[in-house]
Amino acid sequence: xxxxxxxxxxxxxxxxxxxxxxxxxxxxxxxxxxxxxxxxxxxxxxxxxxxxxxxxxxxxxxxxxxxxxxxxxxxxxxxxxxxxxxxxxxxxxxxxxxxxxxxxxxxxxxxxxxxxxxxxxxxxxxxxxxxxxxxxxxxxxxxxxxxxxxxxxxxxxxxxxxxxxxxxxxxxxxxxxxxxxxxxxxxxxxxxxxxxxxxxxxxxxxxxxxxxxxxxxxxxxxxxxxxxxxxxxxxxxxxxxxxxxx
Numbered sequence: 001x002x003x004x005x006x007x008x009x010x011x012x013x014x015x016x017x018x019x020x021x022x023x024x025x026x027x028x029x030x031x032x033x034x035x036x037x038x039x040x041x042x043x044x045x046x047x048x049x050x051x052x053x054x055x056x057x058x059x060x061x062x063x064x065x066x067x068x069x070x071x072x073x074x075x076x077x078x079x080x081x082x083x084x085x086x087x088x089x090x091x092x093x094x095x096x097x098x099x100x101x102x103x104x105x106x107x108x109x110x111x112x113x114x115x116x117x118x119x120x121x122x123x124x125x126x127x128x129x130x131x132x133x134x135x136x137x138x139x140x141x142x143x144x145x146x147x148x149x150x151x152x153x154x155x156x157x158x159x160x161x162x163x164x165x166x167x168x169x170x171x172x173x174x175x176x177x178x179x180x181x182x183x184x185x186x187x188x189x190x191x192x193x194x195x196x197x198x199x200x201x202x203x204x205x206x207x208x209x210x211x212x213x214x215x216x217x218x219x220x221x222x223x224x225x226x227x228x229x230x231x232x233x234x235x236x237x238x239x240x241x242x243x244x245x246x
Contacts, residue, residue: 003122003184004050006106007095008040011057011082014111016230025059026229027110028066031237032245036110036228037063039244041073047118049106050075053098055091057082089199096190107201109181111229113241114220121184121218130214131192132205133184136177137221144176145202145217151175153205153215167210177217180225184218 014026021029027037037054044052052075056063060081067077080095092107099105104125106118116135125133134153136145146155146166154174155166166174183201192208193199205215226240227233238245 002048002119003102003104003106004048005099005102006044006049006052006108007092007098008037008044008052008054008108008110009088009091010037010063010110011055011060011085011091013058013085014229017234020231021058023059025056025063027054027056027063028059029234031228031234031241034245035066036113037066038070038073039113039241040108040110041075042244043114044106044108044118045073045075051078051098052076053078053080053095054110055080055082055086055095057085084198086198088201089193089204090197092201093190093193093197093199099187099190102187104184104186107183107185109229111227111233112181112225113228113237113244114180114182114223114225115241116182116220116223116225118182118184120220121182124216124218125184125186128214128216130216131186131189131208132215133218134205134215135180135182135220136217137180137219137225139178141178143178145179146174146176147217148174151217151219153209153217155209156202156206165206167206168212177219180220181227 010027014021028035121133142160144157154168
């Protein structure tokens with residue numbers, strides 16, 4: 001399975017990066033002269049992605065102009081303009097038309113830097129016959145996805161508020177992993193989306209798991225990974241991903 005299409009989620013307000021994002025979209029925040037968007041596109045292109053759709057909202061025209069000025073970085077790039085923020089699920093649903101001619105595709109947050117071999121995710125998707133394979137890691141965070149021993153999604157936990165959602169009881173105990181902001185998806189995922197225009201992909205995954213429809217995790221601790229959507233992430237990227245910036 002070697003998909004050639006992807007969606008980059010870039011519509012958010014970039015609140016964690018304010019005041020940098022007051023007049024600039026998060027996607028165009030730079031690390032040593034390279035934008036987050038350029039860095040993610042570069043990794044997708046290196047994997048073999050040929051067509052990308054980017055959802056935009058906050059300072060949307062800046063992103064559109066930037067991509068066009070750079071001739072799409074040698075790829076076919078479309079835009080999904082959101083008049084209001086649709087969350088991750090609603091944003092993907094609005095872009096459904098872009099994926100009608102593909103069996104599987106990648107969904108990628110614009111502020112996630114990684115040297116992951118995305119083929120690892122698609123192999124997991126194919127081997128398990130799942131609707132979605134989620135890149136996860138063992139790292140400390142406030143929110144965790146919960147998996148059974150074969151790494152099938154069974155719940156979600158917010159350790160800060162104490163909220164625990166277990167949609168499928170398992171034995172022995174579940175394993176908590178932090179989500180990495182990268183999803184490999186089958187086109188059939190659209191058949192299970194709600195009628196709502198605004199919803200979260202995580203909520204959708206939990207609903208699918210409750211119905212015993214397969215959503216699986218793929219542990220990717222062997223790869224470098226960084227959330228660059230916060231000031232300390234931008235600083236850390238200068239060292240951890242120095243090779244990306246040359």
